[in-house]
Amino acid sequence: MNGTGMLRMKLTGDFYTRADVNLVATELLGKALCTRFDGRLTAGIITEVEAYCGRDDKACHANNNRRTARTEVMYHQGGKAYVYLCYGIHHLFNVVTNVEGLADAVLVRSVVPFEGKELMMKRRNIADPRKNISRGPGALSQALGIKTHHYGLDLLGDTIWIEDVGRCFSVEEIKTSRRIGVDYAGEDAERLWRYYVEVPLIF
């Protein structure tokens, strides 16, 4: 219990090492993705994710056990950060899941500002609080200060981590759809492995 009376618990290794990446993905909804750089805390409640599986999922960078310098961290034990550059501009943040050797990951696509909203806006160069601060995988990474040099970071540490802040969504509130931007994956693009909530969250 902290000063506000809210129960907050950092997720432990057991959360990330589970075998079902889609289960982990749905359970990440409502959790707080937190960063602390130079003593400055920012956090957002996760409202949209996508699951990627290293076996039989052509949308996954580690599909068919493809091992490169970039995909290497996906083969680590769950609970690491997989951050990569997309379109030369955007730093996309993923949570590595499953046990060592099984390369699964969850892409975090949207968070709602929870703590440090001012700093998140500053990082995004946004002055109007009604504008989009952290919706979209590139936008949320920028708002939270996550960059590719955080590749491989342990999420059990105190730089980037995820907390249970006592917020969860009902099955009815969790929507599914095809994953965004993976049309190249053929039949695997049809999988409903994107999970999101449209519940209003204002802090």
Next chain:
DNA sequence: CTAACGATTCGCT
């Protein structure tokens, strides 16, 4: 070494 392209975003039309 070369070249194509991407798990995107933003501004403009």
Next chain:
DNA sequence: GCGAATCGTTAGT
């Protein structure tokens, strides 16, 4: 709705 921005990764020569 459309297109530019922008560069690391990847596969192929």
